[in-house]
Amino acid sequence: MTIAPPTGAEPANRVREVADHVENGSVPTFIYNDPQLFELEQKKLFPRVWVFLAHRSEVPNPGDFVVRSIGTDSVIVIRGDDGEVRAFLNTCRHRGAKLCNAEVGSSRTLTCIYHGWSYNREGKLTGVPFGRAVYKDLPKEELGLNPVAQVDQVEGFIFGCLDPEAPSLLDYLGDFAPYLQLVTKRSAAGLEVVGYPQRWIVEVDWKIPTENLVGDAYHTPYSHHSASEVGLWGWSYGSMQPGGTKVGVHVQAGNGDFAMARRSQDFTYGYPPSMIDVLRSQISPEMAKVFDEGGGDGLGTWPTRGSIFPNFSAINLPIVIHGEVTPLMSVRLWQPVRPGVTEAWSWCLVEADAAAEFKERSSRAYTAAMGPSGMVEQDDMENWRTITAGAVGEQTREAPQYVRMGEDLGIKPIADWPGPGTAWPTQYLDLPVRTFLKRWTQWLSQ
Numbered sequence: 001m002t003i004a005p006p007t008g009a010e011p012a013n014r015v016r017e018v019a020d021h022v023e024n025g026s027v028p029t030f031i032y033n034d035p036q037l038f039e040l041e042q043k044k045l046f047p048r049v050w051v052f053l054a055h056r057s058e059v060p061n062p063g064d065f066v067v068r069s070i071g072t073d074s075v076i077v078i079r080g081d082d083g084e085v086r087a088f089l090n091t092c093r094h095r096g097a098k099l100c101n102a103e104v105g106s107s108r109t110l111t112c113i114y115h116g117w118s119y120n121r122e123g124k125l126t127g128v129p130f131g132r133a134v135y136k137d138l139p140k141e142e143l144g145l146n147p148v149a150q151v152d153q154v155e156g157f158i159f160g161c162l163d164p165e166a167p168s169l170l171d172y173l174g175d176f177a178p179y180l181q182l183v184t185k186r187s188a189a190g191l192e193v194v195g196y197p198q199r200w201i202v203e204v205d206w207k208i209p210t211e212n213l214v215g216d217a218y219h220t221p222y223s224h225h226s227a228s229e230v231g232l233w234g235w236s237y238g239s240m241q242p243g244g245t246k247v248g249v250h251v252q253a254g255n256g257d258f259a260m261a262r263r264s265q266d267f268t269y270g271y272p273p274s275m276i277d278v279l280r281s282q283i284s285p286e287m288a289k290v291f292d293e294g295g296g297d298g299l300g301t302w303p304t305r306g307s308i309f310p311n312f313s314a315i316n317l318p319i320v321i322h323g324e325v326t327p328l329m330s331v332r333l334w335q336p337v338r339p340g341v342t343e344a345w346s347w348c349l350v351e352a353d354a355a356a357e358f359k360e361r362s363s364r365a366y367t368a369a370m371g372p373s374g375m376v377e378q379d380d381m382e383n384w385r386t387i388t389a390g391a392v393g394e395q396t397r398e399a400p401q402y403v404r405m406g407e408d409l410g411i412k413p414i415a416d417w418p419g420p421g422t423a424w425p426t427q428y429l430d431l432p433v434r435t436f437l438k439r440w441t442q443w444l445s446q
């Protein structure tokens with residue numbers, strides 16, 4: 001159940017109120033379950049930012065399509081005969097029926113179930129039943145599918161933006177973009193999705209998981225202690241505590257925030273050494289420095305989790321499977337459904353040219369830890385659900401949360417960080433959550 005904000009509190013005023021809170025190191029709980037703010041997000045945020053749509057391996061051939069969403073708009077992502085990936089609103093130009101009811105497939109044409117109009121792989125209207133008998137001058141060329149204004153990909157990740165005036169994807173990502181190399185270039189063939197993405201509905205506001213993955217290292221030793229106790233983590237419990245290697249570096253770059261572990265040079269997260277050689281041979285000199293020297297004191301780094309604003313996250317963790325450290329790679333989309341409700345989308349990815357045995361083990365690691373049945377994932381969902389549920393309490397929703405970790409310790413950025421963006425020498429910081437919410441208030445107030 002959701003409750004509207006107090007009478008007279010215009011959404012714009014509420015956003016200003018949140019901005020003041022965030023500036024002062026607090027967050028009012030109502031932002032996680034509020035119909036008016038949800039509506040504002042759909043109007044002012046999602047139609048203007050770049051949103052993750054698919055990985056290129058999900059649509060490898062002409063005619064391959066998947067159905068995804070940008071905010072509350074359903075979109076078809078399809079590879080054309082020219083090899084280009086495009087996206088269109090999933091609505092027929094005739095009377096607005098949902099055009100593509102299959103979630104995934106491959107087709108020469110997209111045909112509407114209502115009156116049978118059909119469109120080719122480039123979105124052009126090509127077939128109209130009884131065409132000349134019922135229309136004298138149907139302007140077919142004007143009745144192609146409504147395109148998503150911009151579609152682009154970076155390192156195999158395809159994003160879309162409904163705003164034709166928005167900056168390019170690379171400009172939007174800014175300094176974040178080069179860091180993607182660190183997770184995509186362990187294979188000359190790049191990454192590929194294992195099976196289909198998993199999806200599940202949670203009574204959680206979409207911002208909470210994104211915030212968790214931009215920068216909540218603090219919850220890991222406590223919420224996920226049981227994963228340590230059963231030996232699921234590929235790192236020690238101590239490494240997750242303040243000063244530990246796992247929580248070594250936090251990076252803010254462009255529209256992304258992410259965590260990097262400090263790594264001894266021979267720790268490969270369970271990736272075969274040959275993949276690390278391929279990685280070093282394919283990344284830029286700047287990223288090679290981050291990878292091999294960014295940890296300081298002779299240590300390298302390894303990206304473990306992060307988010308791109310607004311609702312895309314990635315996780316790359318070592319998990320112990322049958323006594324063997326095994327990496328999992330997953331990307332996430334936190335799809336808003338309605339106030340306080342999110343559809344979690346989760347993809348498992350592996351190196352496309354890896355041995356079958358490695359792919360199998362890595363996908364097992366993913367299943368054991370992440371996804372709707374994963375041990376780690378379930379810890380998180382319950383935490384996030386309780387915040388969202390609390391946000392409708394008459395008094396609770398106004399109760400300010402405390403997000404000032406790191407402030408009184410005077411933690412300064414790493415002066416000689418070798419990569420773009422700004423890095424801090426710990427992940428025990430509330431700065432990334434505050435940055436995320438600051439961005440959110442800026443989008444909602446423009």
Ligand code: FES
Pocket residue numbers: 092093094095096097112113114115116117
């Ligand atoms: Fe699609 Fe009529 S609504 S053909």
Ligand code: FE
Pocket residue numbers: 219220223224376380
């Ligand atoms: Fe967690």
